[in-house]
Amino acid sequence: MDPTFSADAQVQRLRQHIAATESQLTALKLQLQQAEQAAEIASYLNGAYQGGLAADWRDEICGALQYDTPRPLPEDTWQDGESGGPTSAKWTTDHVSQQRWPLQSEEYKRYGRQMIMPEIGLHGQLRLRSAKVLVVGVGGLGCPAAAYLAGAGVGTLGLMDGDTVEVSNLHRQIAHSSARVGSMKVDSAVEYLRSLNDCVNYESHPHHLTPEKAISTFEQYDLVLDCTDHPTSRYLISDACVLTGKPLVSASALKTEGQLIVLNNPARPPGDASGGPCYRCIFPKPPPAETVLSCGDGGILGPVVGVMGVLQALEAIKLLTAKLPPTDLDWAMDLAADEVPAPAELVRPTMLMFSAYSTPQFRSVRLRSRRAACAVCSTEATITRQNLTSGSLDYVAFCGVTTPIKALATTAQVTATQFSQLPTDGSNVLVDVRDETQYAICALRGSVNVPWTGNADTWLEEAIRVGAVAELGDGRDRYFVCRLGNDSQLAAKAVMDNVLEGRAKDIKGGFRAWREEVDPSWPDY
């Protein structure tokens, strides 16, 4: 036998062995913690029963609490009424009711409408109360997601975002307000959420997620929602979720469509093939940077991203209140018994696609399971806690960056001011290359609209067909403009290269520069 091969096989075997043993240890620790909690709760419930807790509920509450860390109660509430020595009537009522019922009277009223459903019930409400959820990105997805999670009574809600509120956010980012434009999004959202539900503990993380801080932050939570808007953060969040063992509810939206995936569910250690797939399993390679369109460039309909954020909150509530907790114990037992769980018990990974203008609007598709060679969740993982935290992984480089277009020499460009001073005697032609929709919002009188097609040949053909550009030249200068000054350079270059050398010029910075330099009333859409 080839000695290299045999050594490799042994390394492989040892890795698998270590992964399995680590899984088992984690599982045993979890079991111990739960057994300790169960013992504590049992004695507490015994007291509660003496106080009048319905006997039918005991098993349910006990069952629910076994998987939960109960909110630490003030020490004296654990004592019995006689010896506690209440000093006021108010205290006595709270004290007694707290001892008899696992929730405060306010909580029964506030959450009653969801608690009376069998899907939630008392056990579900207790789980929500002991849950810690992190929402990364407090924008179009994060605002509605956080609002519904706060409303539902999640115990701790963490909010992370490094941006400030802008007016252009308000049509969809419902936690912010006109009065809070310029505030940190996290602060604005906490203010909104507190007025919605003050029983929740809000944790502010007013900065963008970095690889260095990701692990230590995620470790403080049970579940993470990816409400960000770029592949860079999507890969980072997914990696950190795998390495900290947290399930991830990921959503995205653009224009009239949205996508939702629950990842790393169940959240099992890297190398355990029965865990749910991560973002890298589904998308091992990032898309080319130039194919990634932001909401600012592509547009977004408010209710579309709202629907996706609300669905994230829904999936989070389902995960947190599931009869078997997300970090279910069965896998520990399965490992101990050396059994493979039956396929029927596995969570089938799916992606939900929403398309506002299609019929049907929703469609659920089946996704693959964990990838055997995944860079983060497989036995061959190369991404570890250590190299994530040390900052040695460059997510920006991995996803690629688009550099601002610089297709022309400065001599082929004029400033907006220079253009505004040109004679309006018909000696020049202004070609506006924005799409028809933007052209219809605002346009300069006398301009010709030839939307940039993304390709020099097809665009030039169209420009000549509509007479915006003369194939043989007609003695007039052509000026090109767009929203920000990128596409117009490409159009000007197409004309210079093929038709009118020297007689095509680009207006530098497009209509943004026009508004800043020439016409402050120009619509800032």
Next chain:
Amino acid sequence: MTTDSIPVAVEFTGGLELLFSNQRKHQVTLPARGTEGTPSTVGYLVKWLCENLIRDPRKDMFVLDDSVRPGILVLINDADWELEGEEKYELQANDEIVFVSTLHGG
């Protein structure tokens, strides 16, 4: 319909429809067998779409290095094509193949 052709429903979403005359759903008919007599696969369909259906010259927004570019999910009858054998999946009459560009906005 003859047995030497296969009707397939093709759909583009997530912005990919812009490359295909801004039309999401297309009903196409492919030869049942390739030039070597082998059954037509999804890999063949991708090539066929590049030669026959794509209207936009930016083919690299759809195919890179002879395969569907990263960031596009291919679904065969509502399942990730990785569950069905990827390019090698042999097309059946009336299969529904969806190409989804992943979204990143939020």
